[in-house]
Amino acid sequence: MRIAFVGLGNVGFPLAQNLLRAGHEMTVFDLDASRAAPLVGQGAILAPSLPAAAAGAEVAITSLPNPAAVAAVVPGDQGLLSALSAGSLWIEMSTTDAEDMRRYAAEAAKRDIDALEAPVTGGVNRAWTGEISILVGGDEGVFARYRPLLAAMGGEIEHMGPIGAASIVKVITNVLAFAHLWASGEALMLAKRAGVDLAKAYHGIRISSGNSFAHETEGQLVLNGSYNCAFTMALAMKDYNLALTLARDTGTPLPMAELVHEIFTKASDTYGEQAWSTMAVKLLEDQLEEPLRAPGFPAVLPGTGDR
Template identity: 50%
Template sequence: MEYAFIGLGNLGGHLAASCARAGFPLRVHDRDPAQRARLEGLGAVWADSPAQAVAGADAVITCLPSPAVSEAVLEQILPAMRQGADWIEMSTLGRDDILRLSERVQAAGMGALECPVTGGVHLAAQGKITVLVGGEAEIFARHRPALAVMGDRIFHMGPLGSAALIKVITNMLAFIHLVADGEALMLAKRGGLDLKTAWQAIAASSGSSFVHETEGQLILNGSYDVAFTMDLALKDLGFAMAFGREYGVPMDLAGLTNQTFVKGRAAYGGAAQSTQIVKLLEDVLGTDLRAEGFPARLE
């Protein structure tokens, strides 16, 4: 099956590379040509435009930074896609966005599948990220082989829109855990504990979390380099708050975390690493959270 892949940023570049390494015929495009040499070296074919990428493809995969960008790309590719082809959206979109855009795709005679991913860029690089799927079982089965080379855990959540909901839930939890981990590490530091040993003890305890075990290392290194921005965090938290209003669920912790990230963006900018949210506490207290032996990036 021949795929087009549009959106080769921090996440999409790794996902496309996994497809290319597995031998799927692949045409790729991004407005930034920085990934061109790498993907051509893996056997992918570079396209100069989204429309050129999708011409004749069995499916197009998009991995883009916002619903607005996804919609703009769809405007370009729908006229060029063949009848019966599928659109696989791996961006993190709101449920209303994925449903609205999927209706346009289906009205044009094509299938739609939402497949946001979770687990971090480092797992995408290893082909071990978690894939959350929403859409018809038949379309999912058609593309499961490609999804399986990008992620080692795949969950079919139900119809279109269901993957958007669970992805927002998982990201909301991650951001809450991140703020909590910063407070925990700061308490350890100000209490006179060795931070490396404290991190290890927490990781081996009932208080550990995926965020502590991964992003906590980047905080202690001081790089904060998780390849995920404040703007993206606030986008996902905004989706979570909207779901809370829709379903009548009080979102106390999510609301506090959202406001903390608003402060973080004001302090460091929307393009700052989301892990720099912990730096707010470091700066207020004049106390850094550095420790030896932690990586600048997750491998």
């Protein structure tokens, strides 16, 4: 297919690369044109502008850092949707606001453009290996028609319902992941201060009922000391704010999420918005002057690529 891919960040780049390797024609666009160089070397065309990227595309895919970026790129007379042809498809793979997504999809429909939301989850390393999970919202017929295209980028693919449903589930999963990460850090700290070997404690938790995806993956990055999950505090706070706004709008109390949000807010203030979100655990390490380190753990998760 002829694909326009917009946004070549930590997640967008490997997703675009997976599509190239699957044999699709691709035009790419990013405000930082240097990000496109490796893809151009693999056969992609670097567009000089957003309209040029969309010209002639059967499918346009956006992978952008936050709702503000989506709002700047997608809607309106100068946006991506205005540059796409009738009968094409727009796939939004950013984590964005559900109400915004519904509004953009309605605009797309007025232009006779199909829309799917397809936020990804499961760690940046799995985007590189093509195993990342994809949550999809939109018309089931459109989803079925383009599922093979999504399968070229990811592993497990689940249809969540109409437009907006996938965005909601995505931020919910992130809130769970942040809570699991913090709980894993507390557990490891308790093990260390009680005199247990940290590597053995990690593996004991990993095979137990107390295991979580965050412990199994990001726990390794804490124990290494790199914290390099390729996901920043800024992105974590964006997702948290989307979830807490949803909670307020639905009148749903989330006392645990509020507590962990306070922890991540402090971590963001302490280490900066561009620090890795995994560094939330460092608050506990710094407070107790007890680094959580053990030999044999990787600085990045297996499968993470290099541009």
